[in-house]
Amino acid sequence: MQRETLKVEGMSCGHCVSSVEGAVKKLGNAEAKVDLAGKSVTVEFDASKVSLSAIKEAIEDQGYDVV
Template identity: 75%
Template sequence: MQKVTLQVNGMSCGHCVNSVEGAVKNVGASAKVDLAANSVSVSFDESKVSLEAIKAAIEDQGYDVV
């Protein structure tokens, strides 16, 4: 299991948290959003999902992974 913290711009509310955490869950990983730090802590199995797929899922929700 790999853990990564991503900086994500554009999140500001509970809806943003739900959107990002839901998108990450849908690709087979888990996420915890920290709105104050503009960050998302992601845990995933590299053999099942790539970091690029997780980033794409977040960006598909309208947020910028930096």
């Protein structure tokens, strides 16, 4: 499993947390942990099954900016 921490702008509440974590989980072979205070998302994923770019896209599709 690979682990990356992404800076994400626009998250501010519990709904944001569940939106981001849910979107990443739907990809399969990936989990996300949101840190609202740190404006970051730590993702753990199987790089042979899901790409980091797909994870970033899933987060951005929820309306947040991966910077």
